[in-house]
Amino acid sequence: MIFKIITLGCKLNFAESSALGKVLSDKGHRRAKNGEIADVVIVNTCTVTDTADKKDRQAIHRIKRENPGAQIIMTGCYAALLKDKVHANETLTAPHQAILQEIDKLIPKNREKFYHAYSRDDRTRCFLKVQDGCNYFCTYCTIPMARGRSRNPHICELTDQAQKALQEGAKEIVLTGVNIGDFGRSTGETFLDLLRALDTICWYEGAQLVQPDYRIRISSCEPNLLSDEIIDFVAHSHHFAPHFHIPLQSGSNEVLKIMHRRYTRELFQERVEHIKRVMPHAFIGVDCMVGVRGETQEDWDDYYHFIASLPVSQLHVFTYSERAHTRMLDMDLYVVPLAERERRSQVLHALSEQKLQQFYREHQGETATVLWESKKVRSTENGTTRDIMYGFTENYIKVSGPYDKFKINHFESVTIA
Ligand code: SF4
Numbered sequence: 001m002i003f004k005i006i007t008l009g010c011k012l013n014f015a016e017s018s019a020l021g022k023v024l025s026d027k028g029h030r031r032a033k034n035g036e037i038a039d040v041v042i043v044n045t046c047t048v049t050d051t052a053d054k055k056d057r058q059a060i061h062r063i064k065r066e067n068p069g070a071q072i073i074m075t076g077c078y079a080a081l082l083k084d085k086v087h088a089n090e091t092l093t094a095p096h097q098a099i100l101q102e103i104d105k106l107i108p109k110n111r112e113k114f115y116h117a118y119s120r121d122d123r124t125r126c127f128l129k130v131q132d133g134c135n136y137f138c139t140y141c142t143i144p145m146a147r148g149r150s151r152n153p154h155i156c157e158l159t160d161q162a163q164k165a166l167q168e169g170a171k172e173i174v175l176t177g178v179n180i181g182d183f184g185r186s187t188g189e190t191f192l193d194l195l196r197a198l199d200t201i202c203w204y205e206g207a208q209l210v211q212p213d214y215r216i217r218i219s220s221c222e223p224n225l226l227s228d229e230i231i232d233f234v235a236h237s238h239h240f241a242p243h244f245h246i247p248l249q250s251g252s253n254e255v256l257k258i259m260h261r262r263y264t265r266e267l268f269q270e271r272v273e274h275i276k277r278v279m280p281h282a283f284i285g286v287d288c289m290v291g292v293r294g295e296t297q298e299d300w301d302d303y304y305h306f307i308a309s310l311p312v313s314q315l316h317v318f319t320y321s322e323r324a325h326t327r328m329l330d331m332d333l334y335v336v337p338l339a340e341r342e343r344r345s346q347v348l349h350a351l352s353e354q355k356l357q358q359f360y361r362e363h364q365g366e367t368a369t370v371l372w373e374s375k376k377v378r379s380t381e382n383g384t385t386r387d388i389m390y391g392f393t394e395n396y397i398k399v400s401g402p403y404d405k406f407k408i409n410h411f412e413s414v415t416i417a
Pocket residue numbers: 134135136137138141142143144178179222
């Protein structure tokens with residue numbers, strides 16, 4: 001069988017798609033080549049916003065057009081909420097029926113079980129799933145309904161997977177999950193225990209102790225779970241990158257209460273200041289939602305001034321959209337007009353760009369270590385065309401350099417231009 005996997009959404013979905021692709025390849029099925037029509041297309045969907053739902057539907061239409069006759073299987077968060085995971089049409093042939101049943105067994109469906117996943121698609125980076133589900137039930141969010149309650153495997157299983165990824169050549173591991181700071185709920189361990197264990201991966205080859213050169217990034221951690229102890233650990237660790245991604249969602253305490261978030265903006269500010277105190281060069285990305293119900297003009301002004309005043313490096317902006325089955329819809333709140341939601345989103349996008357450029361400027365001329373990636377890009381500058389490649393420094397500054405295939409997946413010390 002020739003298959004294709006189309007992945008939408010977050011790094012967790014990428015890790016899970018990769019795990020599924022690996023199982024199918026191990027069973028003798030083949031991934032479709034570029035432009036080849038597949039027998040089966042698996043679409044791993046996302047439902048984080050209304051726009052994500054729209055993208056899922058558009059992807060299904062496009063895939064149907066591009067793969068006439070293919071069986072299309074939907075999985076992931078959007079499919080879970082539709083409670084309609086397998087979209088098979090009536091013209092299934094018997095062999096396809098058997099394959100679909102086989103694939104259906106491989107697709108994560110039990111929302112109490114932890115399904116291991118790590119992506120192996122990129123030669124440089126590996127996304128390691130360390131946790132799934134969420135117990136927080138923020139009033140705007142559908143993810144706990146799609147992914148179930150918070151759960152995780154034992155640390156030893158994850159260190160085994162990380163070691164395998166490093167032995168296969170990965171140089172950077174990104175820890176992914178839905179609410180990864182909540183790690184340990186099902187095993188009695190803690191997130192900090194996990195970080196400590198992942199910071200000391202080594203193995204023997206014969207009598208030789210191998211201590212690999214690698215980096216770890218924490219994809220995202222709720223501010224109430226990102227303790228000072230964790231921040232201090234990252235600052236003094238061997239392998240953790242000075243790179244944080246923290247969801248703020250709103251800079252107004254009133255709105256945070258409506259959202260049922262578990263922190264105040266003062267706590268968020270303390271976390272950011274603590275990071276900058278112990279790692280002044282750290283990159284801090286922040287998730288910001290705009291236009292949620294109850295976000296009055298006064299709240300918005302308060303929110304904007306708060307986030308503008310913080311030494312963060314980039315904002316990931318999400319525009320609120322009404323989601324069925326969320327508690328926010330049952331609350332009697334001011335509804336922000338759609339045009340105003342869009343305006344607030346544009347304001348934060350512009351602020352994000354300013355902050356990113358400022359962060360880059362602050363680090364110009366410094367020496368950093370870049371991990372070069374495999375993509376070759378043709379670039380024309382001042383009338384000269386050349387092939388270039390990209391990589392990221394430990395504090396997530398994107399740098400480019402002349403393409404050199406021998407540098408792919410290698411660390412190099414560079415001066416940031
Ligand atoms: S922490 Fe809140 S926003 Fe994040 S997945 Fe859980 S319920 Fe959704």
